[in-house]
Amino acid sequence: MSYSPGEIENKWQTKWSEQEAFEPKDDKTLEKKYILSMFPFPSGRLHMGHVRNYSIGDAMARYYRKQDYNVLHPIGWDAFGMPAENAAIKHGRHPKEWTYANIDYMRKELATLGLSFSETREFATCDELYTKWEQEFIIKMFEEKLLYRESTTVNWCEDCHTVLANEQVEEGCCWRCDNEVELKEMPGYYLDIRKYADELLEDLKLLEGKWSPQVLTMQSNWIGKSQGLEFDFKLSTASKEKLKGEFEGFDVFTTRPDTIYGVTYTALAPEHPIVKALIKNALLEAKVIEEIKNIANMTEVERAKAGKVGFDLGITVIHPLTGEEIPVWVANFVLASYGGGAVMSVPTHDERDFEFATQYDLPLKYVIEGGKEGEAYTGEGVLINSEELNGIKNTKAKAEVIKLFEEKALGKGTTNYKLRNWGISRQRYWGAPIPFVHCEACGLVPEKVENLPIALPEDVEITGEGNPLENHPTWSKCTCPKCGSEAKRETDTLDTFVQSSWYQFRYATDPKKWNACGIDKEDVNYWLGVDQYIGGVEHAILHLLYARFFTKALRDVGFIDDLKEPFNNLLTQGMVLMDGAKMSKSKGNTVDPDALVEKYGADTARLFTLFAAPPQKELEWNDSAVEGAFRFIKKLYDRRSKVSSKELPIIDHSSLNKEEKIARAKVYDALKKSIDVYEKTFTFNTLIAACMEALNALDKQENEQVWAEGLYIITHLLEPIIPHVCAELSEELFDSKNLQGKLEVLEEVFVQDSLTLGVAINGKRRNEIEVDAGASKEDIIAMAKASVEKWLEDKTVVKEILVPKKMVNLVVK
């Protein structure tokens, strides 16, 4: 019978499901492996990126399961989010109905791939039971002061009609729709991720060598720690009066305290309170006020494009060391959100300050030796024009100046972070409601835990205009959990990244307990951290930073025990490309997994994805290479006719002929390689290649025992990659015995009677010789010399190097 993937795959998928073959065991004394591929958004159909992601994860899960590890390999659905609402707007379908229908369809697609997911642990993050526990966490974080509500400037996407977190703004545009992000002042809920900035940075060290350097540096840059001096600029008496005594001065932060004597002006962000006060009290020219307001309304991208723009604010501050009066400017390049929105400007040693100063003709004062007149010098050097600091190397002066400021109580050494707090409010319907209530008397009040979940209303109109929960006639009406008077329910919902920040703990929690708790500590203690996490680099900052933070926050509010990091090892898979570009619907260069499986079967789809490139690299799609993968499986399946015994034969290696010996060696080469591949390098392509080589070598000989042993081992090795055909072959040929436990490498097969050695002269390969395995060094050298005689004429051999089992190198003059 020829290979028919449909039949075989159906048979085994049914069997596995009936046997509940992929459920983790309840026994916590067993050694565990938690293998997790990032869960999908139920967009409607699987794409090749999913196939790749899950093929990699499944290979690992099956490998460890076969070695008798207790394996947790779950799947679920990251089910809240904008696309569900867009579908509602476009096709008039309710987001909930759309989402669950998609899940049902995609679950079937996953099933046809034969992935070894646990079926009992599946959930969708939009399940009310999931929302319930998430809301409890949120309330607890509020009580523990990790969550707060405030009104501030936020990133607003008019297209998506919602606020975005900093991490969701890419080059000034919305990460989802690419619309330019506006700045807007409005209230929202924030998680205090800054409180964990240092821990998040420090613990990256625990992940070194386990996460890719790329992701680690991206996270570290995003957190953006820098150390420097923070101090107060006092307003001059006249300026203080001008501002009606409202301000004493303002704080600045600098990483260059060494340049303190070079300060010739200061600059404030357009949003700075002092600037606002000047505007409010009309202390600036009307034209200038207009311009400043203009800047404040610009997006960050627009500001960057506009070049450097600023205005003299007509007030001055006192230099803390020299007592000089220094002008205060407002400048469009000063960020409101960092370092207090104010900077000390040292045009001689900072490019930006220099550009600004040149443009507005502000004074320059060089304080570090080494630069040229007429440009900013940012290198190292000795201090000049710096009073008591003259002659000190600037690198050393940083600490000196901080010390000086601290002694005089003028300022202090500080650490600053680029990381901003995580804004989690979204003005959207399809998300988890933020479980708070606004009461006129009590203010912001969390919902009572026994009232959770606060569920979404089913009857809702989704038009794309405004916030559907806000527009709902009755939903937000409620009573205050504290005083019982009439109150208004919060209509913002949680960022969907909140759901994906703790799903790894939900999977680990035994489903029997899902009604009783959100996360079971004991279960989490057993299963976490995730031994292998697999997903795309696009989450290098967003999801992975949030999930790391949430882990630490959940620990501190008491929902999990001491756990530093959720994901011990991270494999970032490359994209799937077609003609050099990322597969996408809009480009029309997609390959439909369903059609692929229909035509060739799941095993071919899986084999190709793992064979065409190592998982970390981009995968270029190639139809004829898919054919090649299919051909290999057919060939493997066809060779079952070579085997008649059902046992792993015991072979007398010495009685074999040369081809038989080579075949065995190739088979065991593959077996040896497999441990490294499955446990360390994940370069499945090389293991598959080794199996192909082994099969090619087996084809060159006729020994039935060697064939039996070969297929016994090859199907064992490939089962995690092409499980259906291997299960089928294994059942037919070996009563499935080779799919349990470990196989041992027999070193004897690597012992060869004779070896082929390369012969090189001065490192240049000239010939090869065949030598007896037991030949002495002298004999080998002699043979080598004889084989390259023509190159040795008129030369003297000055050195002979024998690399055992590899080559001979003769150094001649």
Place this chain on the structure above:
RNA sequence: GCGGAUGUGGUGAAAUUGGUAUACACGCCAGACUUAGGAUCUGGUGCUUCACGGCGUGGAGGUUCGAGUCCUCUCAUCCGCACCA
């Protein structure tokens, strides 16, 4: 600008970690079987040369008996951040 990575045949990629560069696969060429082949099988295939040979891992140096692998410099491509004071 800063940071991270990657450069090997016509293509996807290997190389036991300093030891015969290009395994495996795709493609291509030739042959076999075929009415036919976009099926299957067999053989060949880095470049150059009639050949002996020469040249070959982005480029230039260096260390070494020996370098794709280590060191220095350099070029190109991809990704991330981007006025963070």
